[in-house]
Amino acid sequence: MRFRYSIEKTKKNKKTVKKAVVYTQDEHGVDRVDVDNDAVRIVEKLSSAGYETYIVGGAVRDLILGKKPKDFDIVSAASPNQIKKLFRNARVIGNRFRLVHVSVVEKVFEVATFRSMKEGPTGNTFGTIEEDVLRRDFSINALFYDPCKQLVVDYVGGMDDIRKKQIRPLISLKTIFVDDPVRMIRAVKYATTTEFTLLTKLSLKIRQQSKLLADISNSRLTEEIFKIIRSSSAGKIVENLEEFGLYQYLQPNASKLLNENLEFRKKYFQTLAALNQTNTALGENLAGLIKDFLELVIDWDGEPIETYKQAFSQARHFILPMNPPRFELEKAIKIIFKAHGVIVKRVMFTGKEDKRVATSNRQAD
Numbered sequence: 001m002r003f004r005y006s007i008e009k010t011k012k013n014k015k016t017v018k019k020a021v022v023y024t025q026d027e028h029g030v031d032r033v034d035v036d037n038d039a040v041r042i043v044e045k046l047s048s049a050g051y052e053t054y055i056v057g058g059a060v061r062d063l064i065l066g067k068k069p070k071d072f073d074i075v076s077a078a079s080p081n082q083i084k085k086l087f088r089n090a091r092v093i094g095n096r097f098r099l100v101h102v103s104v105v106e107k108v109f110e111v112a113t114f115r116s117m118k119e120g121p122t123g124n125t126f127g128t129i130e131e132d133v134l135r136r137d138f139s140i141n142a143l144f145y146d147p148c149k150q151l152v153v154d155y156v157g158g159m160d161d162i163r164k165k166q167i168r169p170l171i172s173l174k175t176i177f178v179d180d181p182v183r184m185i186r187a188v189k190y191a192t193t194t195e196f197t198l199l200t201k202l203s204l205k206i207r208q209q210s211k212l213l214a215d216i217s218n219s220r221l222t223e224e225i226f227k228i229i230r231s232s233s234a235g236k237i238v239e240n241l242e243e244f245g246l247y248q249y250l251q252p253n254a255s256k257l258l259n260e261n262l263e264f265r266k267k268y269f270q271t272l273a274a275l276n277q278t279n280t281a282l283g284e285n286l287a288g289l290i291k292d293f294l295e296l297v298i299d300w301d302g303e304p305i306e307t308y309k310q311a312f313s314q315a316r317h318f319i320l321p322m323n324p325p326r327f328e329l330e331k332a333i334k335i336i337f338k339a340h341g342v343i344v345k346r347v348m349f350t351g352k353e354d355k356r357v358a359t360s361n362r363q364a365d
Contacts, residue, residue, distance in 0.1 A: 001021060003021060004020040004021075005017060020153050022151050022152070022154075023151065023152040023159060028145075028151075030060075032147065032150060035063065036072050036107075038107060039072035042104075043148060046083065046086065051076050053075070053076040054075055056075040056143070057142075058071070058141055059071060059073060059145075060143040061158075073110050074109060075112050075113070075114060077114055083102070084100055090103070114126060114132040117134055118131075129155075130155065133155040134156075134170060136170055137170065137180075137183050139158040140158050140162055140167065140168075140190065140196070141158075142170060143158045165195070165197060166197050167191050167194075167196050167198045168199055173202065178212065184244075185224050186224075187202065188241050189227075191240070193231065193232075203244075207245060224250065229276075229289060230275075230285055234273065235269050238269065253293075253320065254318070261296075264292055271288050281331075282324075282328050283328045283329075283331030286332040287336055290315040290318060291336050294314065294333075297314055298310065298311050304342050308333070308344055311336075311337070
């Protein structure tokens, strides 16, 4: 085990202060095989150019837990413009909070610049790694991994919390969810996927402030739902969100049915639990959100085209405020129809009146 120190100035003199614990590969146990090679190359290129750079966040947490992450976020001392100059396939995104997306074939890596605390935890002033770590939501997501040297840098005791299997916030409970209510969803999601325990005060605060999610934009709620249904623990995450009173803000119609219809509740959680075990496409996972609802409201013996129109209209309303791409919702509905022996071959949307033209074949049972 190593330590990272920094020099702090006082009125009288300067003093050396221990700031972070640095864990070697033998101590953190990350298997280099599980780290995306393209993410490593991005870190190497930025580091070689003189910019301190790490893989950060959930990817580091998952690597330490022996899981293979789906996404690798990167943080660096380089500014967005400096990052863009080093990578040909890079573009700066965002207005207030500027990030860089570096494209490698079909993959996109998000590269952020260290942020300062001068404007608080939601500010957008560039800073140092020591400031940036304090902006992170929970300690288990505030670990920095250098894949070149195979070191994990821990400023906040995140490794200890992983060993204790607990979710601990880094931001004051007075402001953590007021600043960003979506953190409540993430806290429950992290606790579910890691099988860690939420600290008691954190759990109570989530229950007390769940109503703050009512003011979150539909686009952000849609983004969170996408992440959940494409995870490997969708059923359990949704079940826990419902238990905390949060799911009603993500899927109000489904939440209402979950509390009114016990049979629907049982089937809904079972359907979501089966997601990602065999399915990977968004449309296939989206089908999991609407399947059991359509089973309740659709007459499968009706005329195929009219039944399809009814299913589309009902499903689109059912998943509000979620607003997925239309073609993905179409794909999801076709998957459910196919399971009932109805194949919708072609759907066209033309003109301002959004007229549907479709053909279908009903298969024999």
